[in-house]
Amino acid sequence: MRAAFFLKEAIRALSRNASPSLAAMLTILLTAVVLGVFIPIVAATTGTADQVRGRVLVDVYVEPDASRAEIEGLRQALATVPNVRAVEYIPKAQALAREKRRNPDAFELLGANPLPDAFRLTPADPGQVASIANRLAPRDSRGRVRPAFAGIDEVRDREEETEKILSATALVKLLTGGLALLLLLASVALVANTIRLSVFARRREVEVMRLVGATNWFIRWPFVIEGVIVGCAGGVMAVGLLAVAKATVFDPLAERFALLASPQTIDFQMLGLVLVAACVAVSALGSGLTLRRFLKT
Amino acid sequence: MAVSPTTERAPTGPVRPPTESQVELPPGAVATAGVPVIDLDGVTKVYDGGQVAIDRVSFRVARGELVFLVGATGCGKSTLMRLLLKEMEPSQGEIRIAGRELGAIAPKRVPMLRRNIGAVFQDYKLLPNRTVHANVAYALEVIGESRRSIRAKVPEILRLVGLSTKLQAYPDELSGGEQQRVSIARAFVNHPPLLLADEPTGNLDPETSIGIMQLLHRINRTGTTVLVATHDRDMVDRMRRRVIELESGRLVRDQPGAFYRPDESRQSITVRRTARTAAPEPA
Numbered sequence: 005m006r007a008a009f010f011l012k013e014a015i016r017a018l019s020r021n022a023s024p025s026l027a028a029m030l031t032i033l034l035t036a037v038v039l040g041v042f043i044p045i046v047a048a049t050t051g052t053a054d055q056v057r058g059r060v061l062v063d064v065y066v067e068p069d070a071s072r073a074e075i076e077g078l079r080q081a082l083a084t085v086p087n088v089r090a091v092e093y094i095p096k097a098q099a100l101a102r103e104k105r106r107n108p109d110a111f112e113l114l115g116a117n118p119l120p121d122a123f124r125l126t127p128a129d130p131g132q133v134a135s136i137a138n139r140l141a142p143r144d145s146r147g148r149v150r151p152a153f154a155g156i157d158e159v160r161d162r163e164e165e166t167e168k169i170l171s172a173t174a175l176v177k178l179l180t181g182g183l184a185l186l187l188l189l190a191s192v193a194l195v196a197n198t199i200r201l202s203v204f205a206r207r208r209e210v211e212v213m214r215l216v217g218a219t220n221w222f223i224r225w226p227f228v229i230e231g232v233i234v235g236c237a238g239g240v241m242a243v244g245l246l247a248v249a250k251a252t253v254f255d256p257l258a259e260r261f262a263l264l265a266s267p268q269t270i271d272f273q274m275l276g277l278v279l280v281a282a283c284v285a286v287s288a289l290g291s292g293l294t295l296r297r298f299l300k301t
Numbered sequence: 302m303a304v305s306p307t308t309e310r311a312p313t314g315p316v317r318p319p320t321e322s323q324v325e326l327p328p329g330a331v332a333t334a335g336v337p338v339i340d341l342d343g344v345t346k347v348y349d350g351g352q353v354a355i356d357r358v359s360f361r362v363a364r365g366e367l368v369f370l371v372g373a374t375g376c377g378k379s380t381l382m383r384l385l386l387k388e389m390e391p392s393q394g395e396i397r398i399a400g401r402e403l404g405a406i407a408p409k410r411v412p413m414l415r416r417n418i419g420a421v422f423q424d425y426k427l428l429p430n431r432t433v434h435a436n437v438a439y440a441l442e443v444i445g446e447s448r449r450s451i452r453a454k455v456p457e458i459l460r461l462v463g464l465s466t467k468l469q470a471y472p473d474e475l476s477g478g479e480q481q482r483v484s485i486a487r488a489f490v491n492h493p494p495l496l497l498a499d500e501p502t503g504n505l506d507p508e509t510s511i512g513i514m515q516l517l518h519r520i521n522r523t524g525t526t527v528l529v530a531t532h533d534r535d536m537v538d539r540m541r542r543r544v545i546e547l548e549s550g551r552l553v554r555d556q557p558g559a560f561y562r563p564d565e566s567r568q569s570i571t572v573r574r575t576a577r578t579a580a581p582e583p584a
Contacts, residue, residue, distance in 0.1 A: 009442065020430040212426045215386070216487065217416035218443040219409075 013226035014233060017206075024202030025234050031198040032238030032283050033245075035191040040246040040279055042187055049180045053173040060130035060169055062137055062161045066121040070155040075121065078155040082123055087136055090126040120157060131170060137161040192286060199290035203227065203298075210298045220299045227291040235287025239280035246276070336400040337361040338495050338526040339385065344394035346380055346550075354380040355391070356550040362528060364494070367521040369537045370530040371561055372547035378530040381547070382499045385528075386420060387411050399494065416444050419488030419496040419525075423503035425480040427472040427487075433459065434468040437487045444491060458486045462516060478509035482516065489520055496520060498529045502536060510536060537561040 018025050064082065066075060075093075082091045099119045104111045127133045141149045141159040151159070213223045250272060339362040346355040355377045362368050370378050384391055387403050396403045398414065406414055427436050434455055441451045459465055462482040472480055481501060488496055498517060502510035514536050521527045531537065537544060538560050546554035546563070554563055 017430065208426075209428055209430070212428055213439070213443070214412070215415060215420055215426060216440045216443055217412045217414075218439075219412045222412075222443060 010225040010229055014229035017226060017230055018233065021206065024205050025230065028195070028198045028202050028287070029234045029238040029241075032195055032235055032287060033242045035194055036239055036242030036279050036283055037245055039187065039191055040242060040275060041249075042184065043275060046180045046184045050177055053176045056169055057130040057173050058126070060127060060133050060166050062125040062127065062133060062140075062159065064123040064125065064140060064156055065158040065160070066123070067155050067157040068120055070121070074155040078153055079123065081153045082125060082140075085125075085136060085139055087128050087132050088125050089128040092124040092126070094122045094124055096121050130166075131174075133161055133166055133170075134163075195283075195286050196290045196294075199231065199287060200294045203291060203294040207298050210295065214299070223299065224292055224295050227295055228288050231288035231291035232284055235284040236280065238287070239283030242283070243276040243279055246279075247272070336364075337397075338364050338366075338399055339528065340395075340397040340400075342395045342397070344384065344391045344396055346377075346384060346389070347392045353550050355384070355547075357394070358547070358550070358552045359394075360545055360552060360555055362526060364526055365521070365524050366543060367518065367527045367540070368529070368543045368545060369540070370528060370545050370547065371532060371537060373532065375549075376547040377550040378547060379499055380550075382420075382497055382528075382530055385497060386418060387414055412443075416491065417493050417495065419485075419493040421481070421484050421488050421496070421498040421501045423500035425472070425477075425484045427480060427483055429472055432469050432471055433464060433475070433483050436472065436483055437490050440487045440490050446491075454490055458490045459483075462486045463512075476509075477504050478506075478512060481505065481509075481513050485513070485516055485520070489525070492523075492525070494526060496525050496527045498527065498531075500531055500533075501529065502531065502533045507535060511539075514540065534561040 064078075066078065070078070079091060079093060082088060096117050096119045099122060100111065100117045103119065125136060127136055137159050140152050140156060142152065144150050149159075151157075210223055339360075341361070342359050344355055344358050345353070347353050358377075358381070370381065372378055383389055384396060384403075385398065387406065390404065398418070401414075403414070428439060431439065437455045437458060438451050441454060446454075456465065456468065459468060462485055464479060464482055464486070467475065467479065472483065475483070481504075485498075485501070496517070501517065502513050505513060510533060517527055517529060518540065529536075541558050541560065543557045544554065544559035544561070545552065546556075556563070
């Protein structure tokens, strides 16, 4: 009975005092649309950056005279090294075939296969790739390399290439992350401010309610419910707009350009759900918290 | 007096004296006739800026009295009203409403106190987005009254204040006098034992003021204690009730059956608080 009363009060406030609530809803709608466009872009960018980082590898060359048992032992030892996610064995015949494809004339001249057998390690965290190299081939006090396992001839982590990839992707991730954070803060501030205005417009009303002996929650509930309704309406409309935009603009494009259909793109249903939930939470909390100022005795 | 004779005489008129069950005093209060409804004891209010609004004021108002609180603007009348509603705390002294010390009421219980004090203001303080009916009903919804009882009580009280034809009007469609009637109806609809009116006729013309004053008088006759802060000289002189006068925060006169101005009183029972007037000015 109470809940019904509060709901009725909220709807009354919405219909009798529509313009501030409408402004709040519009603000929520617009920020949600902007966020809804931006979040997949951020996700795709970081996804691409991570893909690029996946190219950071460590090559371990096996000694030419290592036995088959030694190679097998080395494979198992490499798999236990921290930060190693995958170990791939590339026999020299396979390596030669690959290089030949890339540069047929040069390898035609060679006759014999100069390439060693190798293991290719994929790091779990590309940023910490140097730790793998240090672990496998630590240098002693005189600067000589002392391989940690039998059968290792040389360890190469392609330092220069790795560094370029790491710094470039780190910058991209930092930029998009920073932008996302700024946008999120701006959205919350904007919505909170609009809600404050709409509550502020009714502070006299709150004063009167207190005067006739309304308890704080009696005053607050209708405002919170109103916030939920406004936030929900704004959020749902925003997701609707995004769905239309996705169906008419992005989906046809994605069919033609593989780039847009990056595998890391966020699931749309999930995105919509998160957006609506965020709108409702910000709007309801905003109304409830703003009221606190007028409810102090 | 233009009060209709039927309501004046008939004991079963729309305004009934509040029965014991209707008068819900703050918890802990003893509702005996001996306990004054308002009891101020050396109350001082100093604002944050150092301005002294109320200076050592003490008085008591017994149950069923109608008291005028007079004095020039800025003498502390409104501050006193706000203190009684516990909108703020006195700097010194004690205020008791129906025996209950206001300072001892927890912030959470303040709404309960206010439900037992009807309040009427110069600017009416109606909810602009609600109809006349809804404005009065809100005071009952707040205390959790059933919808049925609200449907019965609201039209009754609005008929009493003479607004039975304007139930569905919004406040901005009403004249000042009509708005003040709505505000009185709201203040009295749950029959509080105490009614405070802060300049109830401050915005109204003399004709309308008389109507409002008659309404307050009728409410007083039901046994409700009424405290009216005013500088409406006509009203006070016409009613000749107890007058409490404030001057720059100090109580300078407390006189029964009095006029607005002390020198116009031809009665011999003048109780001049000359001792208090002579008190040294606070630095």
